[in-house]
Amino acid sequence: MGASRxxxxxxxxxxxxxMAGTRTEAMPTVPATKAEDLPQGVDPEAMLWEETxxxxxxxxxxxxxxxxxxxxDLRGDACVSMLVFNAERPxxxxxxxxxxxxxxxxxxxxxxxxxSDMGRVLMSLLHDDAASHDPFCGPSNRRTPGAGPNWxxxxxxxxxxxxxxxxxxLGRKDVHPCINxxxxxxxxxxxxxxxxxxxxxxxxxxxxxxEMNILVVLANxxxxxxxxxxYVATPVRISAWRGPVTTLDDPIRNATPESVRAFLNxxxxxxx
Amino acid sequence: xxxxxxxxxxxxxPSRILLDEVVPARAPWDHLVRSGETLRILDLxxxxxxxxxxxxxxxxxxxxxxxxxxxxxxxxFLRTGTVLxxxxxxxxxxxxxxxxxxxxxxxxxxxCESNTLRYGHHTKxxxxxxxxxxxxxxRHDRGxxxxxxxxxxxxxxxxxxxGTLGIVDGISAPGLYVDLKMLMDVTAVxxxxxxxxxxxxxxxxxxxxxxxxxxxxxxx
Numbered sequence: 001m002g003a004s005r006x007x008x009x010x011x012x013x014x015x016x017x018x019m020a021g022t023r024t025e026a027m028p029t030v031p032a033t034k035a036e037d038l039p040q041g042v043d044p045e046a047m048l049w050e051e052t053x054x055x056x057x058x059x060x061x062x063x064x065x066x067x068x069x070x071x072x073d074l075r076g077d078a079c080v081s082m083l084v085f086n087a088e089r090p091x092x093x094x095x096x097x098x099x100x101x102x103x104x105x106x107x108x109x110x111x112x113x114x115x116s117d118m119g120r121v122l123m124s125l126l127h128d129d130a131a132s133h134d135p136f137c138g139p140s141n142r143r144t145p146g147a148g149p150n151w152x153x154x155x156x157x158x159x160x161x162x163x164x165x166x167x168x169x170l171g172r173k174d175v176h177p178c179i180n181x182x183x184x185x186x187x188x189x190x191x192x193x194x195x196x197x198x199x200x201x202x203x204x205x206x207x208x209x210x211e212m213n214i215l216v217v218l219a220n221x222x223x224x225x226x227x228x229x230x231y232v233a234t235p236v237r238i239s240a241w242r243g244p245v246t247t248l249d250d251p252i253r254n255a256t257p258e259s260v261r262a263f264l265n266x267x268x269x270x271x272x
Numbered sequence: 273x274x275x276x277x278x279x280x281x282x283x284x285x286p287s288r289i290l291l292d293e294v295v296p297a298r299a300p301w302d303h304l305v306r307s308g309e310t311l312r313i314l315d316l317x318x319x320x321x322x323x324x325x326x327x328x329x330x331x332x333x334x335x336x337x338x339x340x341x342x343x344x345x346x347x348x349f350l351r352t353g354t355v356l357x358x359x360x361x362x363x364x365x366x367x368x369x370x371x372x373x374x375x376x377x378x379x380x381x382x383x384c385e386s387n388t389l390r391y392g393h394h395t396k397x398x399x400x401x402x403x404x405x406x407x408x409x410x411r412h413d414r415g416x417x418x419x420x421x422x423x424x425x426x427x428x429x430x431x432x433x434x435g436t437l438g439i440v441d442g443i444s445a446p447g448l449y450v451d452l453k454m455l456m457d458v459t460a461v462x463x464x465x466x467x468x469x470x471x472x473x474x475x476x477x478x479x480x481x482x483x484x485x486x487x488x489x490x491x492x
Contacts, residue, residue: 091416095421096380097338097378098380102389104437104438105435107434107435118385119384119385119389136348137342137343139339141359173333173418175359177421189433191431193342193348258389261388261393
């Protein structure tokens with residue numbers, strides 16, 4: 001056996017430091033101002049986050065009110081489960097039931113809101129060329145066929161979301177009902193659901209706007225009803241940047257009586 | 273309320289009645305129900321939404337999950353045969369019988385806050401199901417983080433082809449019921465819905481009856 005290069009601290013340090021500069025697909029760009037995929041018209045200095053979440057990966061981030069968050073389904077087969085919390089008081093969180101009930105519609109698309117359980121808007125959907133999303137099925141879990149624990153090559157989405165939330169001091173009670181982006185569900189008259197598992201064309205894109213100071217937790221795992229034998233969740237690129245707080249004349253704010261009141265409740269919350 | 277065996281409201285239940293109570297209009301209720309026991313909820317006057325959650329008695333971070341239940345059966349409606357799943361993908365209870373075509377689990381619970389969105393800020397002071405869930409959960413050291421998407425027994429929420437949905441006139445009637453056979457020890461939590469701004473209670477909240485029954489051979 002030859003002498004190990006990592007037998008002493010100096011050797012181990014040199015070995016560790018030699019990795020610097022390695023590029024892989026699933027990684028953040030730090031600082032975000034050096035974003036490789038700068039959104040059109042965005043000043044690099046306004047960038048808050050650029051990260052590609054690979055197959056089975058997860059990430060979490062705090063975003064301030066007004067920030068934009070873009071998700072790109074790079075190869076057309078991502079499934080991004082998302083939790084959203086009020087970062088200032090995380091007992092307030094996304095409520096999928098209120099989101100569909102208050103807006104009188106099950107299908108998320110551009111112009112729709114993500115509502116909290118406190119009657120406020122957490123995020124609004126500015127742009128969406130997928131229009132195929134799922135507020136009904138939730139994340140996969142340890143008992144989902146083909147899904148394994150966090151330490152396996154096929155992690156389940158629920159435990160990914162738990163890890164992301166746990167890094168902000170949250171726990172199992174905080175993995176609330178989620179939204180799955182890019183894998184749509186349609187409901188038949190008798191209640192039967194069908195899942196649009198894809199694959200779809202590459203490059204489908206969503207842009208969301210943070211309407212409060214929020215924490216988002218994301219996991220990119222196969223949809224709970226995706227019965228393909230392979231573990232399919234192709235990489236998704238996340239970008240976020242600073243943006244203006246929604247103004248009183250915003251068309252999404254003023255689209256419906258319910259949206260006006262949801263924004264009024266947000267504006268009241270920030271009257272401090 | 274009669275507890276005699278000739279009470280037709282008890283027909284079809286196991287013979288040993290462990291509990292038989294009326295939950296007043298607008299009130300919360302919770303009770304331990306053991307694996308193997310049956311919980312019957314009776315809509316006494318018709319079209320009374322009963323908001324409902326389940327928590328595992330052993331570990332209450334495991335609780336009813338509307339999303340896992342929908343995914344497991346591939347359908348948003350709860351009918352006879354539906355298995356209520358937990359957030360960990362485990363069966364908690366099965367609908368062993370129900371005399372109504374289907375129940376809801378996508379509409380969630382009314383809250384003072386969501387009422388302000390749906391109806392206007394004049395409804396903020398009205399009692400709501402989330403308040404009832406908080407009251408019940410506070411008795412067990414649970415709080416707001418424990419409130420998840422719930423079941424609405426006897427509530428009707430159709431989804432149209434373009435995704436349009438809403439709480440519409442009910443399909444329940446006096447005396448209709450749902451039986452839940454428990455598959456683990458659970459705490460069942462009810463909010464007897466106080467909503468008066470939509471048709472889920474026929475604009476008139478009323479009492480419901482809850483019965484817990486067991487086979488003579490079963491424990492406690």
